[in-house]
Amino acid sequence: MDILETDSRYPPKFAADAKCRLLMLLPFLASCGLYFALWLPEPSWVSAGVKILPILSLVCFLTVQASGDGAWTPAACRVCWGLMFSSVGDFCLVWPHLFIPGMVAFALAHVWYIWALGLRPVRPWLLLLLALAWAGAYATLWPCLGGPYVPAVGGYGALLVAVAWRALARPPPHLAVASGSLLFMASDLVLARDHFCAPVPQARLIVMGTYYAAQGLIAAWAPRASPRWKEN
Numbered sequence: 001m002d003i004l005e006t007d008s009r010y011p012p013k014f015a016a017d018a019k020c021r022l023l024m025l026l027p028f029l030a031s032c033g034l035y036f037a038l039w040l041p042e043p044s045w046v047s048a049g050v051k052i053l054p055i056l057s058l059v060c061f062l063t064v065q066a067s068g069d070g071a072w073t074p075a076a077c078r079v080c081w082g083l084m085f086s087s088v089g090d091f092c093l094v095w096p097h098l099f100i101p102g103m104v105a106f107a108l109a110h111v112w113y114i115w116a117l118g119l120r121p122v123r124p125w126l127l128l129l130l131a132l133a134w135a136g137a138y139a140t141l142w143p144c145l146g147g148p149y150v151p152a153v154g155g156y157g158a159l160l161v162a163v164a165w166r167a168l169a170r171p172p173p174h175l176a177v178a179s180g181s182l183l184f185m186a187s188d189l190v191l192a193r194d195h196f197c198a199p200v201p202q203a204r205l206i207v208m209g210t211y212y213a214a215q216g217l218i219a220a221w222a223p224r225a226s227p228r229w230k231e232n
Helices: 012-024 026-038 045-069 074-093 096-117 124-144 149-169 175-197 203-224
Strands: none
Touching: 012 026, 012 045, 026 045, 026 203, 045 074, 045 203, 074 096, 074 203, 096 149, 096 175, 124 149, 124 175, 149 175, 175 203
16 A cells, blocks of 8 residues: 555554645645746746745655654655755756756656665566666657767666666555656656757646656655555
C-alpha cells in the first residue's frame, strides 16, 4: 500500500495517518494551483519564486512529518535533499542561459533519489528495458543537440533511467514512487523536445503538470519507506 491508498487489511490508525498526510499535502496542492492560476510570464524573479513554491512545500511536508511522528528516515532525508536541489534547478530553468546549471542541479537531485531508493533488488532486465527506451528517445533528440548538450543530455537521461529502474524494481506496493519516476521521465522528455528540437504545443503546461505530480508522488512515498511502515 502507498500513502494514497487504504484497504481493510490495515488497522484504522494507518488509514487515519494516510488521511492526515493527505491533508498535510494541501499546501503543495494549493501552491501548484497558484502557479497554474497566475501563469506568470518567464523569465522573472516573481515567476521563479512562484515556480519553486510547490517544491519547497514538499520539503516542509517531509520536515513536519519528521517532527510529528519520527519519520525522518534515511529515505525521507535523501528525498528532501533531492527536492532542495530540484528547487535550485527549477529556479535556474526560468532563465534560458542557466539551462546547464539547472540540469546539473536536477542531476544531483536524481542522485539523491537513487540513493533514497537503494540498489536492491537489482532486476537487470528492467534496467535493460528502460535503457533501450531511453536510447530510442535519445536517438530522436540527437540531431537537435550540439556542443556540451550531447553528453549532458545523454548523462542526464541515464540518471532518469536509473531513478525509474530503482523505483520500479522495488517490490510492491510502491506505486507512488514508481509512478512519480515515470512522470518525471515524461516531463523531461517533453521539455527536451521543446527546448532543443521544435516547439511542443502546450509544452509548459505538460512539463510542469507532470513534473509537479512526479515530485508530489515521490515525496508522498518517502515517509512510507520508514521501517515502521513495512508490511509483515
